[in-house]
Amino acid sequence: MKGAPQAPSQVICVVRAVAERLRMPDDVDRLTQQSRAQVPAHIRFPHWHPAQLLLGHTGIAMLYTRLALDDIDWAIAAHAHLATALRSATVDTVGDLLHAAYLHSQIHGGYTKFLNDAAPAHVSAVRDLLNRISQRLRTDGPGLAYAEYDVISGLARGGRGLIIGASLGHAASSSTLQDVLGLMVRMARPILVHGEQVPGWWTDPQLNAAPEADRAAYPHGEFNLGIAHGICGPMSLMALAHRAGHRTPGMLDAIRTMANWVMRKRIVGEQGTFWPGRVAFEDETGKVGSTAPSVTPRSDWCYGTAGVARALYLAGRALKDPMLTQVSVDAMRSIFQRPYGSADIPDATICHGRAGVLLAAVRMASDTGHPALWEGADQMALQLARSFDPTTAFGYRYLLSQNVNGPAVDEPGVLQGAAGVALTLLSYTDARSGAPPIPATWDGALLMG
Numbered sequence: 462m463k464g465a466p467q468a469p470s471q472v473i474c475v476v477r478a479v480a481e482r483l484r485m486p487d488d489v490d491r492l493t494q495q496s497r498a499q500v501p502a503h504i505r506f507p508h509w510h511p512a513q514l515l516l517g518h519t520g521i522a523m524l525y526t527r528l529a530l531d532d533i534d535w536a537i538a539a540h541a542h543l544a545t546a547l548r549s550a551t552v553d554t555v556g557d558l559l560h561a562a563y564l565h566s567q568i569h570g571g572y573t574k575f576l577n578d579a580a581p582a583h584v585s586a587v588r589d590l591l592n593r594i595s596q597r598l599r600t601d602g603p604g605l606a607y608a609e610y611d612v613i614s615g616l617a618r619g620g621r622g623l624i625i626g627a628s629l630g631h632a633a634s635s636s637t638l639q640d641v642l643g644l645m646v647r648m649a650r651p652i653l654v655h656g657e658q659v660p661g662w663w664t665d666p667q668l669n670a671a672p673e674a675d676r677a678a679y680p681h682g683e684f685n686l687g688i689a690h691g692i693c694g695p696m697s698l699m700a701l702a703h704r705a706g707h708r709t710p711g712m713l714d715a716i717r718t719m720a721n722w723v724m725r726k727r728i729v730g731e732q733g734t735f736w737p738g739r740v741a742f743e744d745e746t747g748k749v750g751s752t753a754p755s756v757t758p759r760s761d762w763c764y765g766t767a768g769v770a771r772a773l774y775l776a777g778r779a780l781k782d783p784m785l786t787q788v789s790v791d792a793m794r795s796i797f798q799r800p801y802g803s804a805d806i807p808d809a810t811i812c813h814g815r816a817g818v819l820l821a822a823v824r825m826a827s828d829t830g831h832p833a834l835w836e837g838a839d840q841m842a843l844q845l846a847r848s849f850d851p852t853t854a855f856g857y858r859y860l861l862s863q864n865v866n867g868p869a870v871d872e873p874g875v876l877q878g879a880a881g882v883a884l885t886l887l888s889y890t891d892a893r894s895g896a897p898p899i900p901a902t903w904d905g906a907l908l909m910g
C-alpha cells in the first residue's frame with residue numbers, strides 16, 4: 462500500500478517467537494494437555510481436538526503454510542502439524558483438513574490426492590448433518606439448535622468446506638452447497654412459535670443439541686445474533702458463497718431479511734455501535750417477563766461489534782447496498798473510539814479478544830482504505846505484540862474469565878490460542894505492507910472473507 466508505514470519489526474519478532482514455540486506437534490500436544498489438566502472442573506472448556514481447524518493442529522499448520530512464503534523451511538512444520546492432525550481425523554474434521562490442505566496447495570502446491578479424497582468425504586459429512594436437520598424439521602416442526610447452523614460446528618462451517626470443494630471442480634460439493642444455502646434461505650422465512658410470528662432462526666431450548674444452560678436462561682428460546690453462533694454466521698456464509706459465484710433461489714432476499722433484522726437490533730449510543738449477542742423470544746415479540754441479561758457493549762469477534770460489523774459488510778457487498786457497508790464501517794470505527802486496551806479487552810485471542818477485533822479491522826481497512834480503521838489496526842497490532850509473554854508456553858494464554866489476573870490456559874490453536882494471534886498479526890503485516898493477496902484465505906474458517 463502506497464504511503465503505508467512499515468509493519469513494526471516488533472510484530473514480526475513476536476510472530477516468529479510464537480512460531481518457534483508451536484513448531485513441534487508433540488510438544489504442543491504435551492504442553493496443551495498439561496495446561497488443560499489444571500483447569501478447574503467447574504469451568505467448561507472445549508476439549509483439545511488435534512484434527513480440528515479451530516482447536517487443533519489443522520489450524521496451527523496454516524500458520525506455517527503462510528510463514529513458508531517467507532522461508533520454505535517452515536513448510537516442514539506445516540506438514541508435521543497436518544500429519545499429526547490426520548492421525549486423529551474424523552468424519553467431522555475432514556472438512557477442516559480440506560481447508561488447511563487447500564490453503565497449502567494454493568500457495569505451495571501438493572496435496573492433490575488428499576484433496577481429491579477429502580472433498581467427497583466432507584460432502585457425506587455435511588449431507589448427514591443436513592439430513593438430520595431436515596428430517597427433524599419435517600417431523601417436529603420449526604426450531605433449531607445454534608450448533609446445527611453455526612460456524613463452530615454447524616452448516617456454516619460445513620459450507621465453507623463445500624465452497625472449497627466446489628472450487629476444486631468437485632460437482633457433489635457444489636450441489637450439496639446448494640442444499641445448504643437452500644436451508645439457510647428457509648431459515649429466513651418467518652415461522653409460528655408460541656402463537657407468534659418470528660424469524661425462522663429461532664432456537665428451541667428443548668432440543669438435545671441446545672446447551673443445558675439455555676433452558677433456564679431462554680425458556681422460550683432465543684434469536685442468536687453474533688457471528689460465532691448467531692444469524693450473522695449463515696448471513697456471512699451466503700454472502701461469501703455469492704462472492705464465489707454460487708447462486709440459489711431466494712439467497713439475496715434471505716441475506717436482506719437477516720441484515721434488516723440485524724440492523725433493527727443495532728444500538729447506537731455514547732459507547733458507539735454494538736449489538737445484543739442474543740435476543741430472547743420475549744424481547745423479540747415484545748412480551749413482558751424476559752429473563753435475558755441487559756446488553757453490555759462487546760467489541761469482539763464471537764458476540765461483539767467486530768464480528769457483526771464484518772458480517773454486515775459482507776452482506777452489504779453482496780446486496781450492493783452502500784448504506785449497509787457504511788453502517789458496518791461506522792460500527793467498526795466506533796470500537797476504536799471506546800477504550801480497547803488490554804484492561805478493556807483482557808483476552809488477546811481471536812474468539813473474544815483483541816486478535817478478533819484486529820482481524821475484522823484489517824479486513825475492513827483493506828476493503829475500504831479507511832484511515833481510522835488502519836490507525837486502529839496499527840495500535841491494536843502493537844498492543845497485541847507488546848502483550849506477548851515469553852514466560853508462557855506459547856506466548857499467549859487464554860483467560861478463563863474476563864480478568865487479566867484470573868486463571869488462564871496455555872492454548873495453541875486458532876480460535877482461542879497463540880496460533881490465531883500470530884496468524885492475525887501476519888494478516889496485519891501483509892495487508893499493511895501491500896503484499897499481493899494470498900490465493901486462499903485462512904480466516905474464511907471464521908467467515909471473515
Ligand SMILES: [Zn+2]
Pocket residue numbers: 763764812813
Ligand atoms: Zn468468544
